[in-house]
Amino acid sequence: MPSRDTTDNSPRRRIVEAAVELLESGGPEAVSTRAVAAAAGMQPPAIYRHFGDKDGLLEAVAEHGYTQFLKDKRAQLDLTPADPVQELRHGWDMVVEFGVSHRELFAVMNRSTSSGTDAAHRAGLEILHGRVCRLAAAGWLRVDEELAAQIIQATGQGAVTTWHSTPAERRDPMLLTVLREAMIAAVTRAEPTVPAEESGPAPAARALRAALPDKADVLSDAEQSLLHEWLTRLAADAGTPHA
Template sequence: MTRPTPRRNGTTTVEPDDTASAREQHRQRVIEAAADLLERAGRDAVTTRAVADAAGLQPPAIYRLFGDKDGLLEAVAEYGFAKFLAGKHVDPNPADLIEDLRAGWDLAVEFGLSNPALYTLMYSEPAGTKSAAFQAGLKILRGRIRRLAAGGWLRVDEQLAAGIIHATARGAVLTWLSLPEADRDPALLTALREAMVTAVTNERPAIQDTGPAGAARALRATLPDETTLTTAEQHLLREWLDRLAADH
């Protein structure tokens, strides 16, 4: 059970009890209150006292739940990644792989532009990229890249492609937010997105080309589904394909 606690100004606030469910409810309430303060008033407004007041708790509750303000901000960053992940649409078999890549990039950029303070926090906290939600989102991106590779569309190594896609989306958001509103031209976002597409994909499936690099990438992308080869054989084949794919 939760219990009301008198405060100096005569009002009462709700202090969490020790049950796991109540603790989680209060934790979520504090995170949402902090995220709301962050978006409305900026990072400097997210003080332990302000968050406690917004959540209807005593300030010491913040320390019990998160350890310190840094722990709270890390939890808010995780909340941001979870919010972004919840808005992702995953098509396991898109009709157009290039358009699917564009759509995923657009979604990431739109989230950043709609949640500027939260987005900035998400990518400034050291523990952000270790969060479960971030890793789940990264798995979705890798799935997109793997489909491109399997179809012979991928121009570069899969890991490099992921880095380019992340860097261009993040750069697009932060550049846009740094500009005066009068200078924010949507053509900038389109140009950055198309530069990303050009950097990571071929105009035509490379598997149709005479060179071995595209075919090597396509074959390498299908290796996880291969059951005929032993683990050692797959490892050796992957090593050869890596060398072939790098020769472009």
């Protein structure tokens, strides 16, 4: 893969930004190597030198999109609500708003599976999984963490796709609200299993221990006894080490 120049005015960055502008204004068909080179004030061979081919250029465009989105997303992290459910709503809205505002770039980002976008994509997933983990720790999740993350991603992408596939005169913003709340209902409980005023492993252990009788058919007697012992230690103790 060609080396990457990360300076602000590098030829590589100018090419990527020109490609993004053409993509946003004219769709994928507008992103020809000749058109991008002209928009960037360069000759077509420069694109092949920096990206190998058009696919390589689109990979760089997707990475650029992820990087820009993450920059905006991180800037908003300190502004998100302390309530993990509200934080989830806020994060979902950010993704959908980005997709609604950047239709073609969002589509390229979702199609890209190359290693070129892995770092930025993984960083986005880490933020998502962080939100899911906070929901789980507070006792809000009604499904497995991995499934919750998949539901959140799928509903966000589906909302954007449905919005853009609907004729403009028939688009109703309420659709996005309804889909978001359907996602919230699918992954979270009406009330947390861990009291809001408590945090840490002790209240979580107490909540799980209380639910153990309902899971008697899942665990063997020995497994349930051992798990009960572990949970009892955690529930009775906020961190005192055991010999």
